[in-house]
Amino acid sequence: MAALTLGFLMDPLEAIRVDHDSTFALMLEAQRRGHQVRYFEQPWLRFGGSCAEARMRTVTVRREPGRHFDILDEQVHPISSLDVVFLRKDPPVDADFILATQLVELCGDKAPVYLNNPTGIRDANEKLFGLRFPDLMPETLISRDLAGLAQFVARHPQGTILKPVEGFGGQGIVFLQPGDRNTRSLLEILTLGGRKAIVAQAYLAESRQGDKRIIVVDGEPVGAVLRVPSQDDHRGNMAAGGTPVKTSLTPRELEICARLKPSLQERGLYFVGIDVIGDWLTEVNVTSPTGIAEIDKLDNTNVEAKVIDVAERLAGARK
Known part of the structure; x- marks a missing residue:
């Protein structure tokens, strides 16, 4: 398809881990397909007239730690200049975060495609959203x-x-x-x-064997990684020292994904990471789910391609 302009609202690009960060994997895949990649940070957003705008950096990216991007251009652009906006700012979902999700919606009749939808993000607290399905939760x-x-x-x-x-x-x-x-x-x-x-x-005693991060794209599970805690910790999160281990999906986990699918699609939550321990759903992550890099490496796959496929399809339907 024709080249798109993709914007990534995210944490500082300078500080990311290129071997772990899912946003970086998405940027690499978008660039590989010939799309223009811009990134901007939450404090760079503003509203000054008819459309929200932000100082944006047009970048090229590469998987080289310490020198993983070059800035081609840096200037203020309206949000409406983007075909797709990836809202990938890490929590906490505080007042500044909520303000950012509201600002990017102020685009009049030229709104881009949002992954994920700002309203959906506000509606789906990551610790609370699963409680809409109490029979799936501990x-x-x-x-x-x-x-x-x-x-x-x-x-x-x-x-x-x-x-x-x-x-x-x-x-x-x-x-x-x-x-x-x-x-x-x-x-x-x-x-x-x-x-x-x-x-x-x-x-859940099964947490000692690990908690499973399942990546769900447009309502369908596309990959998973088991995150096993260290012997001296109860947390499996990779940010907390958990070890990623190759895994597959059980019938119960497929059932959980199928139950969540209509609610996720209804809210425009196209890229989601759900967490499961044993037979139980524990969290539904919609802000900046991670796990892509680990799944790609363990399964020799390309999860980010499936996300960009959705972005291209939705953007193409707008044109």
Whole structure:
């Protein structure tokens, strides 16, 4: 197809890990197909008239750590100048993040294709969205009530996982067992003294074998990686030191993906990473899901090509 202009709203390109970052893999694939690649950061967004705009860098990219991109051009462009916008800013989903998703929608009649849809991102909190399907989730409590949280911990003899609602990459995740003398103090710290809701989730013993990240593109699973925690940690996230291991999908995991598909497609969530432990869905990641590079390496595949295929199809339908 004709060359497109693809924009990536993301964290600083200088700081990414070229052997791990899924956004970088998407940029490489877009460039390989002859598309123009621009990137911009959240603080560079603004609205100054009829359309949101941003300072954007047109770049070429290569998989060479430390010298992985060259800037061809840097100037302010309207968001409407892009055919596709990849919203790939890492959480937390804070006020600045929400503002960015609102600004990029201010394009009048010349809105680009969004992967993922800004409204869908706002609607699909990564810790809470799966609770729309409670039969797929382990027992979960969302609360700031210290007494209620303490009772939840006491009720689960195998343990409880506590995590911040807006967390990512394994940050702030705590494992507690009944009778732990740190329980009250940790609950006070995590909830800011009862002022902030957190997630309490029944611990799944299968997590020692790893949690599975499944990449879902336009509602269909296209690859997966098992993330195995180290012996001295309970977190499998690769950002927290988990080891990626080759895996395949079980009938239960295919069932979970099929259940989620209509809701994801309805919200324009075309590129999603869902997390499964044992037979249970634990998270639905829609902001900047990772795992592409690891799946590509372990399965000798090209997951990013399937994402760019969707971007091209949607952009082609607009023309």
